Amino acid sequence: MENLPAPPVFAGEDYGFWLSKMMTYLNAYDLWNTIEKGYTPPKGELPHDTSVSHIKKLKEEKTKNFKALTFLHFAVSNTLFPRIVSAKSAKEAWDTLKEVFQGSERTKAIRVLHLRRQFSNLKMKESEEVKDYISKLMEILNQMKIFGEDFTDKEIVERLLISLPEKFDSKIAFMEESRDLAKLTVTELIGSLQAYEQRLMKRT
Known part of the structure; x- marks a missing residue:
C-alpha cells in the first residue's frame, strides 16, 4: 500500500x-471527483455482454470511493466518527459533515455578511504592529474565500490604506505621489509598511 501522509483531522472546530x-x-x-459525483454500486448482476473496459471502470470507481471514505474516516476525531460511520459512500459522509458544520445556505449567507462587516470595520490600532494587523486581516479574508468570496489586490490594498492609524499618514501621502496605487500589490504594500514601521521604531 502507498505510504500516504495522514489527512488533516477535524474535531468539530474551524470547519x-x-x-x-x-x-x-x-x-x-x-x-x-469521487466526492463531487458520488458513487452508486451497480444493482444485481452485470449483463453478460458488459465490456471489459466498463467492468474496469466500475471497479475503479468502487476503489476510489472506498479509498476516499477511508480517508474521511481517518480525518475526523473519534467523537465525530459516529456521524459518518453508516455512510456507504464518501460523498454521503462528506455531505453529512457539511450539513452539520457549515449549515444551510441562509446560515452561510449570514456568516459571509458578518465577515464582510468585520473586513469593512477592521482598523489598525496605534500600538499594533503591522505583522499582527496583517495576520488578523488575512484570517478574515481566508475565511471569506472558503465561502466563495474573493478580493483583488486593489481592493485589499485600498482597505489596508484606509484602515491604517495616523502615524502612517506621511507614508501613504508619499506613496500616493510617487506611484500608481492601483498597480500596487498586497505583498509590496506590506513590505513597504513594515520597513517604514521599523524606521519609526528606531527613531523612538
Whole structure:
C-alpha cells in the first residue's frame, strides 16, 4: 500500500479551514471527483455482454470511493466518527459533515455578511504592529474565500490604506505621489509598511 501522509483531522472546530485542507488532500490523490459525483454500486448482476473496459471502470470507481471514505474516516476525531460511520459512500459522509458544520445556505449567507462587516470595520490600532494587523486581516479574508468570496489586490490594498492609524499618514501621502496605487500589490504594500514601521521604531 502507498505510504500516504495522514489527512488533516477535524474535531468539530474551524470547519472551513479543515474543508479547504481536505479538498486539497483529496485532489492530491485524484479523489475529489469521487466526492463531487458520488458513487452508486451497480444493482444485481452485470449483463453478460458488459465490456471489459466498463467492468474496469466500475471497479475503479468502487476503489476510489472506498479509498476516499477511508480517508474521511481517518480525518475526523473519534467523537465525530459516529456521524459518518453508516455512510456507504464518501460523498454521503462528506455531505453529512457539511450539513452539520457549515449549515444551510441562509446560515452561510449570514456568516459571509458578518465577515464582510468585520473586513469593512477592521482598523489598525496605534500600538499594533503591522505583522499582527496583517495576520488578523488575512484570517478574515481566508475565511471569506472558503465561502466563495474573493478580493483583488486593489481592493485589499485600498482597505489596508484606509484602515491604517495616523502615524502612517506621511507614508501613504508619499506613496500616493510617487506611484500608481492601483498597480500596487498586497505583498509590496506590506513590505513597504513594515520597513517604514521599523524606521519609526528606531527613531523612538
